[in-house]
Amino acid sequence: MISSVRAFGLAAAMLLAAGGYASSAEKLILGNEGSYPPFSMVDASGKLTGFEPELAREMCKRMETECELVVLDFKGLIPALLQNKLDAVATQTKPLPERKAKVLFGRPILFNPDSYVVKEDTNYTFTKEGLKGVKIGLQRGSAQAKYIAEHFGDAVETVFYDNPDQIRLDLASGRLDMSLGPKISWTLEFLNKPAGKGWKFAGGDLWTGGGEQGSSWIARKDSQELLDRMNKTVDSIVADCTFTKLRKQFMEVVLLPEEKACM
Incomplete structure (x- = not known):
């Protein structure tokens, strides 16, 4: 596709x-x-x-x-x-x-609130110290990318993609530790599919649109x-x-x- x-x-x-x-x-x-x-x-x-x-x-x-x-x-x-x-x-x-x-x-x-997508066997603390060195995949130009930059800076390693399909492929292949994205899309297009087996949401619901829902x-x-x-x-x-x-x-x-x- x-x-x-x-x-x-x-x-x-x-x-x-x-x-x-x-x-x-x-x-x-x-x-x-x-x-x-x-x-x-x-x-x-x-x-x-x-x-x-x-x-x-x-x-x-x-x-x-x-x-x-x-x-x-x-x-x-x-x-x-x-x-x-x-x-x-x-x-x-x-x-x-x-x-x-x-x-x-x-x-x-x-x-559609955002949430982190992480491996089921992880238990991250969503602070700069807790995510230090974590590789996170994000869509270029997205609200989620802005949120991560503002909250975690260079504590995390950010990898940018043009679309979510590319992020999901790299998550499934193990090239990323996590992503942050809208729960509806990630549930339907990743967690509910075979490629998403072993992954979960973490960190609760986030509204990354400047605080507005x-x-x-x-x-x-x-x-x-x-x-x-x-x-x-x-x-x-x-x-x-x-x-x-x-x-x-x-x-x-x-x-x-x-x-x-x-x-």
Whole structure:
């Protein structure tokens, strides 16, 4: 799947380089990470799917707006948005202060705390002394990477990756001691699979988004009207339980408190 994602991302990058995208009232260009199952992934046929792309398609249909979903590495999404190559980002993004200074955050799409993923036979103390020399794999440009840098500095050995699939491969092969990431994704894509046998969560629930809970889709500072339309439309998708129906296609975990009315 990684090769499919890279190929899809390369095609998107070539389109960007060829002249960028022009926003209009008739068409929106939405960025998505494309390598974060079950929230987003590129299938064997090259189609971008997963919960967030399908939610974005439903949103665009209700907005009566043509949308194009473009796959880029997570670290490239905000730069592409700020360069007017995207109209919005339809990938869950944590509201770090430095991000909020640059872009607008919409309503929460999900609540998904982070936790450390470690070997079952370990018993770490999550302090600088307790993690001294530990090798931790993190996604480049992520809130988790910022959290580790701020709390542990050079006490740990940080290895950066472009996407979580690469981290999981190196964990399973023994090249890393731990990672830090969203519990829903790590449960479904690692701990519940054969490769995750012998691994566990540790350190409790962490909210690495600058202390704020929840992750959102984002737009530029000059796009408040667009973001308001997106928020209102997603509100309607949640209210009539379509959000829950879409979510159940990919996972059984409840993502929003409002879903309780649909259970």
